[in-house]
Amino acid sequence: MAQTSETSVTRGAHVQHHFVDSDQQFESSKMGMWIFLVTEILFFGGLFLGYITFRLWYPDLYIMASEHLDTFWGTVNTIVLIGSSLTVAMAIRSAQLNQQKGLIINLCITIALAATFMVIKYFEYAHKFELGILPGTYYTYEGIPHDLANIFFSIYYMMTGLHGLHVMIGIGLMIWLIVRARKGHFHSGYYTPVEVTGLYWHLVDIIWIFLFPLLYLID
């Protein structure tokens, strides 16, 4: 039947039966991702609230403790994450233009930048652990003349740790995208996983955009 073959051509293999067309499927996935990002914002929001509450109670503590965070490496990490956001956006553009090679290259650069971020974070953490700057009751450092110095670092480790976990998950998602891209799953008509992973990655970048001045740039 001519009609059947015609619809199967316009629908494309990627469109699931409960969607009207490819665009509706794409828009639905994207909206679902935005709803997830809303929960992520509120999830991190609780930690930002903890940060604000304690900062208003103990403003001196934050100024003293923040001097033990290295602004230089914080700045480098911010630039690295912004660069990775750019390459993710470029990866989506490649997918939209059927440039499979460009898609894979951009995803690889993104993974490399994300890994760079984590390596720098590892050295920052390792240096603090050596000094005895650990969260909560494990805190043994004597160099900050404030009774509650451990509280600042509990907040620091919780916020940057949770953010770092998101970066690790992002790396995993990007590897998954490369595997699928190599199999030729993505093209201008279907690149939804690249798009929604991109949205996730940009949100992780946005969270760091706020963490950086709040933790590193207190003077």
Place this chain on the structure above:
Amino acid sequence: MQGHHISSAGFLWTVGTTLLILTLLTVSVTWIHIPAPFNIIVAISIAVVKATTVALFFMNLWWDTKFNLLLLFTSIVFLGLLIGLTLIDTMFRSDVVPGW
């Protein structure tokens, strides 16, 4: 929704460069030591501009359906409620943490 928005490579690089410049700006303003409440205001303002730039031009909200923008806006409103309602308690306590 016919056709998805495709940003040009030049545009994406411009957005990335803008974010880079704003990052360097937010670091360099700490060198001139702006007095107490204003340094936080400047730092957060720059962060808000950067976050808005990412949301509009990297996450494509500028061209997207307005519903997704509404979702983001709603999350910010509820975050504001969470922070605001908590602070009207914690900011006006005589005994900061009772029994501490």
